[in-house]
Amino acid sequence: MAGHIQDRWYKTEPGxxxxxxxxxxxxxxxxxxxxxxxxxxxxxEKSKSFPDRQKRLAExxxxxxxxxxxxxxxxxxxxxxxxxxxxxxxxxxxxxxxLTSRAAVEGRIxxxxxxxxxxxxxxSFQAEHIRDWxxxxxxxxxxxxxxxxxxxxxxxxxxxxxxxxxxxxxxxRARSVKAPRALPTRVHPWTAEQLFxxxxxxxxxxxxxxxxxxxxxxxxxxxxxxAIDNIGDLGWLYVRQQVKxxxxxxxxxxxxxxxxxxxxxxxxxxxxxAEHMKAFPPVEVSLPWITPTGPKVTKxxxxxxxxxxALWSNAFNAQAWKPALASAGxxxxxxxxxxxxxxxxHGMHALRHFYxxxxxxxxENIKALSLYLxxxxxxxxxxxxxxxxxxxxxxxRAAISAMYKTAxxxxxxxxxxxxx
Numbered sequence: 001m002a003g004h005i006q007d008r009w010y011k012t013e014p015g016x017x018x019x020x021x022x023x024x025x026x027x028x029x030x031x032x033x034x035x036x037x038x039x040x041x042x043x044x045e046k047s048k049s050f051p052d053r054q055k056r057l058a059e060x061x062x063x064x065x066x067x068x069x070x071x072x073x074x075x076x077x078x079x080x081x082x083x084x085x086x087x088x089x090x091x092x093x094x095x096x097x098x099l100t101s102r103a104a105v106e107g108r109i110x111x112x113x114x115x116x117x118x119x120x121x122x123x124s125f126q127a128e129h130i131r132d133w134x135x136x137x138x139x140x141x142x143x144x145x146x147x148x149x150x151x152x153x154x155x156x157x158x159x160x161x162x163x164x165x166x167x168x169x170x171x172x173r174a175r176s177v178k179a180p181r182a183l184p185t186r187v188h189p190w191t192a193e194q195l196f197x198x199x200x201x202x203x204x205x206x207x208x209x210x211x212x213x214x215x216x217x218x219x220x221x222x223x224x225x226x227a228i229d230n231i232g233d234l235g236w237l238y239v240r241q242q243v244k245x246x247x248x249x250x251x252x253x254x255x256x257x258x259x260x261x262x263x264x265x266x267x268x269x270x271x272x273x274a275e276h277m278k279a280f281p282p283v284e285v286s287l288p289w290i291t292p293t294g295p296k297v298t299k300x301x302x303x304x305x306x307x308x309x310a311l312w313s314n315a316f317n318a319q320a321w322k323p324a325l326a327s328a329g330x331x332x333x334x335x336x337x338x339x340x341x342x343x344x345x346h347g348m349h350a351l352r353h354f355y356x357x358x359x360x361x362x363x364e365n366i367k368a369l370s371l372y373l374x375x376x377x378x379x380x381x382x383x384x385x386x387x388x389x390x391x392x393x394x395x396x397r398a399a400i401s402a403m404y405k406t407a408x409x410x411x412x413x414x415x416x417x418x419x420x
Contacts, residue, residue, distance in 0.1 A: 003038025003065070005058050034058045038065055040076060075123060075165055082166065084125075084157070085118035091157050098253070099246045099291055108150045109157070112137060117154070122166045125158065127174035134180060147180035155179075186387055189357035190350055194328060201324030206316075208276035209303060212237075213351025214358075215269035217373050220348040222255055224311045227299040228282045231273060237265040239374065241299070243310050249292035250310050252299065259374040273302065283308045321348060356381075357388045 009028045015021040032049035036058040040046045050058040068074040088109050095102050116133050134151065141147045155172035162170050171177065190198075199210035209223050218226070221242035230238045239261045241252050254260065282300040287310060289297045305311055322340040325331045331343045352373060359369050370381035404410055 003036060003062050005055060005062070006035040006037060007033060007055075008035060009033045009052070036062050038062060041069060041074060042076075046076070075168060081121045081123060083118060084120050084122055085114055087122050087161060087166070088114070088118075088157050091160050100244055103247060105153055108153045112141060112150045113154050113157075122158075122161050125167060125171045127171045127176050130154075130171045130174070130177050134177070137180065144180060145182040148182045151180050187353045187356075187384060188345070189353045189388065190330075194330060195351075195354055197328035198324045198330065201327030203320055205276075205280045205306070206303065206320055208272045209348075210351065211269045211272035213348060214354045215266055215272075216263045217352045217355035218263070219256065219352065219374075220313060223348070224301075224303060224313070224316075225252060225299070226302045228277070228302060229300070231270075231302075232265065235265050235267075235270075237263045237269075239263060243287070245313065246290075246292055249288065250312065251288045251290060251292060251294065252297050253290050255374055257374075257376055259376065261371060261374050263372050277302060280304075285310050317347070353385075356385050360385060360388050 008031070009025060010022045011025050012020045013023050033052040034050040034055050035047050036050065037045060037047045048058075048061060050061075065074070092102065092106055092109070095105065097105070113133075116136055117129070120129065133154075134147075137147050137150065141150065151172065155170060158167060158170045158172055161167045172179070195210060195214050199207050202210065212218050212223050212226065213220075216237050218237075218239060219242065221244050222239055224243040225241045226237075227241070230240055232238060239255050242255050243250055244253050245251075246253075282302050283304045284298055285301045285304060285308075286296045286298040288294040301310065303311060305315075318340070322331065322343070325343060325346055326333045326340065330346050331341055334340050356369055356373065359372075360366075366382045366385075367378045369385070370378040373381060375381045
């Protein structure tokens with residue numbers, strides 16, 4: 001058995017005849033009687049107290065400790081007392097993701113995990129606690145995809161707790177726990193008529209954004225960060241930076257996941273950009289690089305606010321993009337004094353979907369499209385856009401028909417089949 005059990009109500013002293021005898025201590029009859037003690041893997045003494053008549057439980061506890069240490073499944077009882085709030089703060093401080101992603105993760109934990117799980121000791125988590133929390137999450141968070149994101153963040157925190165020997169297993173991965181499921185969605189790209197209707201509804205200084213998004217597949221931040229030196233004279237557009245908000249400050253940063261890329265620049269898109277820059281010459285804008293405290297970088301931006309500053313996405317969406325969507329009939333116009341309705345599927349990302357649909361319809365392959373969009377995995381591109389390949393059915397039928405023709409097994413039509 002690991003360690004030993006101390007009886008704090010009695011002590012052993014030499015008797016009159018020299019033999020040891022038990023005598024009562026000053027603690028006799030008060031407090032916990034037995035203290036189970038052992039040396040943990042870190043070399044420090046650990047203990048747990050048990051009441052009178054519970055010596056057998058103390059022995060069983062020590063036996064379990066010894067078994068856990070021999071199997072490599074030992075959990076320090078004192079370390080497990082750290083609350084989820086305390087551990088999550090340490091976990092967040094050690095994240096190596098960019099500041100924008102970290103801010104999103106912090107928000108999910110602060111708003112949706114800590115109010116329900118924050119005060120619970122990490123070592124006490126059971127599957128039932130996660131099931132109860134998921135039930136509460138379904139009442140407070142409407143979007144299934146966002147519920148899934150929140151759940152995965154909490155699961156990541158508890159995975160780390162398992163790695164740090166604070167938990168034996170992650171309760172989020174228990175068989176009885178059903179993770180929130182994101183409802184399957186399909187991309188429904190705009191028609192060319194819708195694209196140009198939105199373009200016409202934009203303020204003149206922003207209309208060429210529709211050409212860059214719909215004709216080159218850039219993200220909103222990449223369009224905002226497009227500089228004059230990113231436009232090549234040999235039919236290429238070089239995606240090298242974006243404008244993004246980090247902790248309330250606009251910064252220049254590499255494209256998403258650091259995927260620098262070169263995108264074919266069509267003559268029509270190039271002409272639209274040239275016309276735009278003639279009317280609205282590029283403006284030098286200086287922003288920190290990657291973080292608010294990063295070194296200042298200056299770019300001659302193609303698209304800026306009327307004051308000659310970098311664009312803020314929230315202001316642009318509310319004051320330019322959504323009114324253009326409404327003018328094109330894609331979203332309804334709000335009543336006087338009301339805001340525009342939420343329309344996530346019709347954000348500027350819709351321009352990328354349109355770009356993908358045009359290329360796929362023209363027969364472009366998934367690998368090339370993935371490269372132009374800046375995706376890290378062509379498989380992701382395929383999963384998102386495979387249903388936008390209408391010519392695939394035609395190619396399939398043509399391939400089977402060619403096989404029959406080569407084999408000399410051509411049918412003349414329904415009459416032949418009936419005669420047979």
